[in-house]
Amino acid sequence: MNIIVCIKQVPGIAEVKIDPADNTLVREDIPNIINPFDMYAIEEGLRLRESFGGKVTVISMGPPSALSAIKEALSMGADEAILLEDHAFAGSDSWATSYTLSLAIKTMGDFDIILCGRQAIDGDSGQVGPGLARHLDITQLTYIFKIKHIDPAGKVIIVERLLEEGHEIVEAALPALLTVVKDINKPRSPTIANI
Secondary structure, eight states: OEEEEEOOOOSSSSSSSEEETTTTOOOOOOOEEHHHHHHHHHHHHHHHHHHHHOOOEEEEEEEGGHHHHHHHHHHTTSSEEEEEEGGGGOOOOOHHHHHHHHHHHHHHOOOOEEEEEEEETTTTOOOOHHHHHHHHEEEEEEEEEEEEEETTTTTTTEEEEEEEEEEEEEEESSEEEEEOOGGGGOOOOOOTOOO
């Protein structure tokens, strides 16, 4: 299986400052981390690779400092990583981010699954994953807390979604984009060998 995991580097503190001039986050002197929901997406990608073979490619759009997030994903076990970096991307909204990621993914060749965290803790919109699925014209499955079955040859996936009032089991065609919630797994720590 060819698995793509989208990650974002976010401020690693609860209180952030907003620049009044352009209404963007002030990121200077703030430690950055991989968005916590994206850690679950990375872990799920690694688990799928362990079950079905293939590769896990991590992709992110951000400033050069996002390279540390890319390196952390590789140290967890991702096979490849791509950082999309350009001054023109600064301050991108969720539409521009999903569009840019979609253009990069289109150049990567065939894939089976794209995994994203359900939302980023800095923007909290949860729109990049669904927007990416729309730009790529593939099925989107949101709020996934369990992958029940995958048939790579038959191009079918069955997942369980977390809803406000319960669960929903959905069957869909691959390729598909999944946004995952924290209940799906427990992310592994980077290994010394991978670091």
